[in-house]
Amino acid sequence: MIDLMVNGQARRVDADPDMPLLWALRDMLGLTGTKYGCGIAQCGACTVHVDGAPTRSCQTRIGDLAGRRITTIEGLHPEGQHPLQQAWVAAQVPQCGFCQSGQIMSAAALLAENRRPSDADIDAAMAGNICRCGTYPRIRAAIHDAAAKA
């Protein structure tokens, strides 16, 4: 049994400590907003926060997470109204949407430590998140928009 603190709740999963957090979230806790895209920390679709830091859950063993705070897209804001989520809707960012949980989690970590990111800051913070649909121009605009309103 592994104890995890996910979105502010204590959760217990019966799984191998080597299981990546991604699969514990998706299969055992039913939090399917976090996505599998590559499994090798190349695409960012699986990004969550661990103690506030953007983390690729496909490369994070659940056995290493005792006492750590895990936040997924479902827990970013209780009503899904984080400033970035609002900006994402206002800018009509997602296309297929499959990458967008990871994009938003990476952007949220950026804004948490940098309230007015420059384009270069955005490029650096978001470099690990692929969008195959090519929503990058709108992602950039939405991050600036959320930052301006914060």
Add this chain to the structure above:
Amino acid sequence: MDGMIERRTLLATGAAALVVPLAPASAQQAPPPVITAAAANSPNGGVGQVTAFLRIAPDGRVTFASPVTEMGQGTHTSHAMIVADELDVPLAQVTVVAGQPEPALRLQPVNEMYSGASFGIRFWHDRIRRACAQARGALVQAAAERLGVAADTLSTAEGRVTHAASNRSVPYAELVEAASRLPLAETPRIKPAAERRVTGRAAPRMDIPAKTNGSAIYGHDIRLPNMAYAVARLSPVFGAELDGFDRASISAIRGIIDVVALKNGVAVVAENSWAAMEGAKRITIRFKPTPEQNLDSAELSRRLRAGLEGGPATRPRNDGDVDAALSGAARVVEATYEVPFLAHAPMETENATVHIQGDKVEVWASTQHQDWCARDAARVAGVPRENVVIHTPMTGGGFGRRLHTEVVEQATTVAKAINRPVKLIWTREDEFAQSYWRPAFAAKLRAAVDAEGKVTGLAIRAAGQSVMGDYRPALFAGPLRGNDPFALQSIADTRRYDFGAFRAEWHRVEAAPKVWLWRSVGGSQMCFFLESFLDEVAAATRKDPYALRRELLAKDARALRVLDTAAQRGGWQSAPPAGRHRGIAFVDLYDSLVAQVAEVSVTGNEVRVHKVSVVIDCGDVVNPDSVEAQMQGSVIWGLSSMALEGVTLKDGAAEQRNFDTYPILRIGSAPAVDVTIIRSGERTGGVGEPGVPPVAPAVCNAIFAATGRRVRSLPLASQGLNV
């Protein structure tokens, strides 16, 4: 029942009206759709059984079963907009769900429900409008009878029929029952453009909020009671069959349930995805040898190049005497180009969930081809086709990839073997290895130029594998008699440019890797060949590349307007900012015209694409914001592929298996994209694909302007150029 009143006659007739005139007799005589509203309001939105096409509930809500998959282009919202507009109901009262394969939702003449060829709006727009106009006409007629007035004294708005003279109005919901017994007009009055109030203006997409909070349900996310998780391990060599595997090699992994043999690999079944994935990775497995297991990229390239020099070819265009033009030319410009295999790499890998209960099968698949899913599941499960229900959840990118349904066949095989519902997903590694790629292609182009520098003839010979041969082999070998309309797409099937004499021919190359429709299909390579070559002709004749294209398009006012607008938006006539250079390109694909101007700087081997100005004339526009999004996405897709992407072969298999070796463009390299939409009112064109082809030549032409270096092989990375 969910309380929604079924309006069988109205709906069935309205649906039948969607059958396209091109349909073969058998399709036209198909029975009207059976309306089973039972599971219509499934909590997952898209994941719900709906066989009705259009329904009006007592509360006035309209539910429309869309014939296409929502893959991120916003097509479902556009369909809702068309319904709201033509039916005169508020947009917020229209719900769009993914339809079931049934006659009204099938594309003709093939009589299949699928999403491809940028058909979402260009094929369906007029048909949805007509059905809604018929429904509105019947509602008005029912109101006329109820109010005892003439139908032409009534008007419709906001889901009500109003008789202004007596200040009376009736909501649609109260008229549906009577309307459903009325005959539908064969030629209903469809709103002219001037009366349209919903379409043509940007509307927010209905699918977006759920895509910002993790609640959108994709194929990967399906979870059923007692469901097992399976992960495939497939042969990386196309056509290599399973020889054997050692179950004991993964027995130490906790949670493994079974290993099921597939044609070209195995499915490792477990109690969770990770155990299945570890098992798939670690299992000892052997594949049978194949004749092409030593194929590599050098050999493939040799076949392509040989195909340019000789061998049989189809020749869909042979206008005038090209040979005479070439032999009589003051100058002949000639160049050879080559492009690699490309993977679709949608963010969501292939997957399907299958539940077999007795002789009934339910399939959840992020698919572009519902009918082939049903066909494959029925065949493997051994049940009648009509016993299969297809649920189409949200789809993590399509791009043509999901017209292929092998994964449904595999998931059904597993579900049958283990007697449990199962979700089968492919690893990213198998997704790359078995993507059914955009074919590698080569082409040689020759242009005849007279003493005044005028183009008097142009010949292109292309060589590559046949997409149609793998996609629809029976059609290719039968009615098409070996002609592949995708092979020379966007140049043999359009007549925009006037080259004088013109010849286009294609030699089919055979190779084991499967090739497939990849966003913009043949246009993806043909536009690169032609538009790069026109730049070479411009350079050889010392003409401005834009001016040369104007000359060749002189008789085509619509194309000129697109080209001129792009030149204007891209600032062609003014000097670019210091260090920047421009390239231009044009395409006519799927009834839309697109021109692009790329603004690029080159420092050493570093290429920076600063801005791409895109102009599209797609005729009619439903949701301009979706058109803009598609143009932005298309530019980034096109830039990613031309700069970075390519599958190379070694030992018969792809050398690229994940995003570390098959890079996708990232945000820091994404240019600004300036989009202009021309509303010409012409026939509605496609939007998802036509924005892709001009990117590669526009950028390469800009690189030439910057450096004098002509890029004739892609991707740029293979030429030592970094984006």
